[in-house]
Amino acid sequence: AQSVSQHNHHVILSEAASLELGCNYSYGGTVNLFWYVQYPGQHLQLLLKYFSGDPLVKGIKGFEAEFIKSKFSFNLRKPSVQWSDTAEYFCAVNAGYNQGGKLIFGQGTELSVKP
Amino acid sequence: EAGVAQSPRYKIIEKRQSVAFWCNPISGHATLYWYQQILGQGPKLLIQFQNNGVVDDSQLPKDRFSAERLKGVDSTLKIQPAKLEDSAVYLCASSLLLAGTDTQYFGPGTRLTVL
Numbered sequence: 068a069q070s071v072s073q074h075n076h077h078v079i080l081s082e083a084a085s086l087e088l089g090c091n092y093s094y095g096g097t098v099n100l101f102w103y104v105q106y107p108g109q110h111l112q113l114l115l116k117y118f119s120g121d122p123l124v125k126g127i128k129g130f131e132a133e134f135i136k137s138k139f140s141f142n143l144r145k146p147s148v149q150w151s152d153t154a155e156y157f158c159a160v161n162a163g164y165n166q167g168g169k170l171i172f173g174q175g176t177e178l179s180v181k182p
Numbered sequence: 183e184a185g186v187a188q189s190p191r192y193k194i195i196e197k198r199q200s201v202a203f204w205c206n207p208i209s210g211h212a213t214l215y216w217y218q219q220i221l222g223q224g225p226k227l228l229i230q231f232q233n234n235g236v237v238d239d240s241q242l243p244k245d246r247f248s249a250e251r252l253k254g255v256d257s258t259l260k261i262q263p264a265k266l267e268d269s270a271v272y273l274c275a276s277s278l279l280l281a282g283t284d285t286q287y288f289g290p291g292t293r294l295t296v297l
Binding site (some may be wrong): 071090103110111112113116118157159161162167168169170171172173174175 | 185186213215222223225226227230232236237238241273275277280281282283284285286287289290291296
């Protein structure tokens with residue numbers, strides 16, 4: 068069965084620290100990859116997505132992610148976090164052309180940024 | 183542009199009772215999804231519709247869950263009878279197309295507590 072694994076359940080950083088959240092998936096075929104974020108009290112919203120082309124994709128609010136096919140990974144990065152980045156982050160995968168829009172989510176990583 | 187609307191936002195019921203959730207997607211979005219998010223986990227797809235047809239309901243517990251999207255616009259998800267393990271946030275999402283690359287827009291969710 069297809070699955071998505073996020074390595075860290077809770078990450079605590081100070082402002083200006085660099086961030087990297089890990090995401091690995093298990094599917095050998097073509098994939099479309101997403102990072103969603105849920106700020107406190109708000110809806111899930113898209114941070115960035117990858118489906119083809121440059122494996123380094125840039126999203127909103129200074130976030131970027133790199134798709135490494137050989138490692139089945141799609142890690143999220145930000146060089147300098149802010150207090151406002153405190154949120155829960157979800158990696159999601161759409162696997163296969165016949166899956167329609169079906170997304171498989173990881174369990175999420177809660178990020179706390181200390182001012 | 184109005185987002186995905188869901189109601190109610192919160193619901194508390196006793197086990198064996200029935201409950202229904204309503205979702206109105208973004209105008210013009212052909213595809214609608216219902217996800218279940220149990221505390222500490224990522225969202226899990228229950229069912230996806232393309233217009234008023236079901237694309238994938240493989241993870242919907244059909245002995246107790248049902249969903250419909252009769253006119254291809256808004257949708258209702260029902261649980262009858264509810265079990266304790268149904269306590270979760272039920273998320274509705276919509277996308278313009280049925281494509282793995284398409285962004286899904288999420289509603290605020292309905293938090294269900296089964297006592």
